[in-house]
Amino acid sequence: MVWSLVTWLAMHDEMAEPQSADPIARESTRVIFTATKAPQPSLDPQQLIEWIPNSEYGGHAFGYVSRTRRGTFAHASADDPPAFIVCAKQDKPPVKGEPQTDPTHTAVLGLMLQDTLKPLGVKCELRYQNDGLPGEASIQESLMHALR
Secondary structure, eight states: OOOOOOHHHSSSSOOOOOSSSHHHSSOOOOOOOOEEESSSOOOOHHHHHOOOOOOOOGGGTTTTTOOOOGGGOOOOOOSOOOEEEEETTTOOOOOOSSSOTTTTTTHHHHHHHHHHHGGGGEEEEEEEOOOOOOOOOHHHHHHHHHHH
């Protein structure tokens, strides 16, 4: 799976080099929480068409035209931080297998990330307009709650 840059970093293993002479290289690269607005957690064309029939595959941006590249990117693991996703322009409840108004930024992509993280025990909250959840679906509110 391809992740948004923030999500990629969150799901990537530690890249610090504890034995390095460079103090910056010794610093941890792990994050404690992510908050993203309409991220694209996958550019796998087969997976996207399955979940979002009118998906517009964007792998060409990475030079991967019409090919699956799951093994090229970092995968989620149980030690990854909680994720919060806001899809503010989502105009209907996200349903796997249904065409979406904005397939590139649909909340169905958030469902894909939830499905990946849930079995690992990693919290992933997805918010969108009229989602029926209490409170405002905002990145700011989520960050304040996570940092308390």
